[in-house]
Amino acid sequence: MKIVTRIGFWLLVIAIGLFALFPLYYAIISSFRSGAALFTIAYLPERFDPTNYIAVFERQPFGQNILNSIIVAGSVVAISLALGMTAAYAFGRIPFRGRGLLLMTILAVSMFPQVAVLSGMFELIRSLGLYNTLPGLILANLMLTLPFTIWVLTTFMRELPKEIEEAAFVDGATPWIVVRRVFLPLMAPAAVTTGLLAFIVSWNEFLFALTFTLTNERRTVPPAIALMTGSTAYELPWGTIMAASVIVTLPIIALVLVFQRKIVAGLTAGAVKG
């Protein structure tokens, strides 16, 4: 009986692992097959043909797309953390009237459906002259990252012991110095967690990137991959698409594997405590 449950348990573990990994595995082996080979089904890697990886950079400005994604996601993370950290200090450490209501409003913004602001955002971005530019995307993506950055950092900030800042205040430090000298170092791990989540959100964002850019050179990676077309309209270049998918997925997976614990801590802090 015990043996049977053990075997059943491991079969379940293997099934879950296979289900989670197979699509990525299959994308990787497909990306190394080109021409007619792509249209025969293979379950095991049998060749390493880099044609698709060369084609993805030759046929479209994919290098530029990756750079755009890095610029947008990097800026979004930097701005969200800078604004989020100061706001989280106020929300987490200073009792003032209206704090609960404000926090709830910010939480509500993080639940906005993106499409609800689409036409207003389109008008805003166009009137600021930011249509089809990276700053336009950065501005739009802040709507997605800033609210949860504030929220998650606030929950982390509340967990720090009260004595820390009291000692600093007794020594005559101003709030700004307390934030910079006392909380910033203590909050570094939380900042890494939140920054990673914000990076992933921005890296994966599609609706704004699709709507607020026009030319291929200004696109970030998600719309670039979604809009890849082949030599004819009826034939999608699956090999190139898989190569592009693998290229943009591997760095994210590396991040997830390295910072696994931090990401889980951020996800649960944002949701369970929220």
Place this chain on the structure above:
Amino acid sequence: MTSAVAQGNVSVPQQARGRRSSLTRSRIRSAWAFIAPSLIILALIAGWPLARTIWFSFTDANLNNLSDYEFIGFENYLANYDGEWLGLLTDPDWWHSVWNTVWFTLVSVSIETVLGIIVALILNAAFPGRGLMRAIILIPWAIPTIVSAKMWNWMLHDQFGVINDLLLRLGLIAAPMTWTANADTALWAAVMVDVWKHTSFMALLILAALQMLPQDIYEAAKVDGVSPIRVFFRITLPLIKPALLVAVIFRSLDALRVFDLIYVLTSNARDTASMSIYARQQLVDFQEVGLGSAASTLIFLIIAIIVVITLAAGRVRLGEDPR
């Protein structure tokens, strides 16, 4: 500040209190200074666009020229011309997209909840390779939705897809299926990809709750010889219910605004459109900013109502100040 100065000759405890309140006041002032930049940015990029979207929904604005429009009241929602009802609320495509979205949300979140509990229970057991397993299930979550949709699109390809091949080999289907082109199976395909991508999120939230449970109850149950299934339904499930509820609500809100996945998986097809896809189609593809904004506003209202109910339910917990 002035009160602290005026209290020069009062007793010591009062003086101390006066100083503390001036410190508190200066801290409160700094609190607003710290929050102001975030609030201004959020008002600019969330509040203002939302207000404009709602306003546009009462106009006949067109994407070509957003500054030239007229107020037309509720005509985008419902209008009567010569006895014929027009507007969003009479558009079968809109109601079809509402139905698609609700169906997608109910089915995918239900499956994710059940699978999420199973995965969380597994990850809660001590076994070699548990850390690796937790990393593995995070991988689908981290892959960009667009990329997952493309990966599955390729696996679900009607002629060269590995899923048709697998099912044919196993004898589960007699002929290759057109998974994503056929409206009946396309939404199921979307559910499958969503389950693949988001079960780990659900599992991790449930796991966090499981790890906070007191161990002595389980030991007592073991001593009493209660069967594991009974233990799960009588002890574990009631105890993780609050966390489970939060996870389900979060996932549902996310699923209700689904856009990327269905857009890419079914190539923006009309039959399988979600509410968000419908709204963007009106807005961008047909340039009908008024009608698209009306759809956006309705989506916002639907989600806002759910959020308000959720927040009201969780208010007791949020409202209390930790210090």
